[in-house]
Amino acid sequence: MKKIVSLLVTLFFISxxxxxxxxxxxxxxxxxxxxxxxxxxxxxxxxxxxxxxxxKVLFVDVRTPAETRFVGIADPVNLNIPYMLDDYSSWDRKKNRFQMNPNSAFATKIADAMATHGLKKSDPVILMCRSGDRSAAAANLLTNAGYTNVYSVYDGFEGDMSKEGRRSVNG
Structure with missing residues (x-):
């Protein structure tokens, strides 16, 4: 019975x-x-x-710890590995926030998580950020590192900005 339910769920997802x-x-x-x-x-x-x-899937939230703490985290996420980290010593005047720098340990932490979950570089890795930009950049980094099944959640956790300046379009 479990195999039948699993097959039906898989077929639903594929369709x-x-x-x-x-x-x-x-x-x-x-x-x-x-x-x-x-x-x-x-x-x-x-x-x-x-x-x-x-x-069979590693689902990673690549937002900063502050974002997950203050905005929340998706229920089925396996873990939070930030792709970018806040640099609290440097202010970005153009974006009116602290500067963000790439997390140099990102690929290593993904590899560790894959090993912990018994997954290979060919297994699905899903990356999600606030709106889809950082997850796309992180997906490119992993693809260049030899991962062959990396997905980016293009609408992100919060989604895109509406004309009114709110993240309410998708996500």
């Missing part, structure tokens, strides 16, 4: 993904959200994929 693939056009994404591998998931598809295969 949903195929339907989404027909309506989603990655070329419409802003350049900052595009990845080398061209693998994308919406927030909803991410949830479905992780729930259907929790032991």
């Amino acid at each position: 949903t993904s195929l339907l989404h693939a027909a309506s989603f056009d990655p070329s419409q994404l802003p350049a900052g959200k595009r990845t080398i591998a061209g693998k994308y998931l919406s927030a909803k598809e991410t949830y479905e994929m992780v729930v259907a295969n929790p032991k």
